[in-house]
Amino acid sequence: MSYYGGVEGGATASRTVILSSRGDVVGRSEGAATNHWLIGIDECVRVVHEMLVDAKKNAGIDPSSPLKSLGLTLSGGEKMKFQQEMEGALRRLHPSSSLSYTITTDTFGSIATASPRGGIVLIAGTGSNCQLVNPDGSVYSCGGWGHAIGDEGSAYWISQRAIKVVFDAEDGLQEPEHDVSWLKKTVYDYFNLKTRSDILPYLYTNFQKPVIAGLCQMLAKDGKSDRLCRSLFYAAGEVLAKHIRAIAPYINHDMLSVSGGLPIVCEGSVWKSWDLLQDGFLHTLYPPGSNPVHVQEFSLLRLTQPAAIGAAVLGAKKVGDKLPIDYSTHVTQLYHFASSE
Structure with a gap:
């Protein structure tokens, strides 16, 4: 054996x-x-x-x-x-x-x-990445550049945006589109902040990407009824769909005609919140009235x-x-x- x-x-x-x-x-x-x-x-x-x-x-x-x-x-x-x-x-x-x-x-x-025949994997976990593997072995990628310049749609990306929305509102730099009260309390509670300066060790001296990303789980669990929190996940759905749009021109035609349509393997814990991602995801792939992605059918798959x-x-x-x-x-x-x- x-x-x-x-x-x-x-x-x-x-x-x-x-x-x-x-x-x-x-x-x-x-x-x-x-x-x-x-x-x-x-x-x-x-x-x-x-x-x-x-x-x-x-x-x-x-x-x-x-x-x-x-x-x-x-x-x-x-x-x-x-x-x-x-x-x-x-x-x-x-x-x-x-x-x-x-x-x-x-x-x-x-x-x-x-699958033994290839497909797309769209990762939205701590970080994010997207890759297409065609049946002929050709490979095309979008994203995967890490938290400094990428990770769009990931748990880290959502968490970092949540922190920034709260701090921008506190600074008077940018007024949020919805009430910030719940989001502020959640960010402060998760990081055990007494003052805003208490966030700095998390972001610099003791930076750990998974720790920052962990905020996303609390947002997904408790923020479904908060409009500002929902807008963060809507934006994540949009940017994840942009990964699919980016590699769509390179998809082998044979993969578009399989049963169930184009297989997209969704990896990472952010996909557990598909109900929060869905509207932004579909709106970006198939915007009303113009320029829909040429993929007519797809299946999102979870391992x-x-x-x-x-x-x-x-x-x-x-x-x-x-x-x-x-x-x-x-x-x-x-x-x-x-x-x-």
Whole structure:
């Protein structure tokens, strides 16, 4: 029996699975963040190794026995230099991890978990990213540039905008479009602020992206009836849809005619608030009266299995093995749109 590992990495948490040659998940584990832009390569290697050891133990495999392949789809893992350094460090420090390595970005794992034919993944978690993989293997991207100049529509982006709306109102710089009282109280309560200056350590000295992004969960849970909070999520829906519009010209025609329409895999916790995103999302794709996106039908899909499975599939593919995967069990439909409906 051969075994194939997969690592799904992210800016907040990561997951690992081990598949048998029959395509069954035989081992699982979870770990901390693995985005090397945030934690560095050394820490990334440490977390991956610990998860892999735990997953092997969970599968009843001797940790000193190398896997046939290990696929790592990591947030921030698209650059060849990082891939080479990461593989080199794993081989040097932990030679019993795997015989083969495949390292790429996190979006690839999500798509490979949902379908063997490609599709779109639109990530809206701590950060955001969008990637199209066509059946012919061509790849097109939009976003994924991190919190400094990107992450539009993500939990961090929504949280940062909420803070700014409150502080701009307090400064008299920009009057909000709706009453700011609830949003101000929520921001102050989440960060335990006594004065506005108390926010500065969170933003600079002790900056942690997941901590800032965590505000979004409170906004989504308790802010459904607050008009200003709802406007933040509406704007997030708009900007997430703009990612789809950006890559739409490159979509292979074959993917537009499959059952259910264009598959869009929606990854990240922000999608749990689809009811708050929906109006902005659809209005941007299909604005009344002009310039609708040329996609006539699409399905928003949520993974029911970890994207680490797709990472393992990609790793197995590199060594020439095609695992017997039932992809229909990996997704559930969040939303379906057809222009005729």
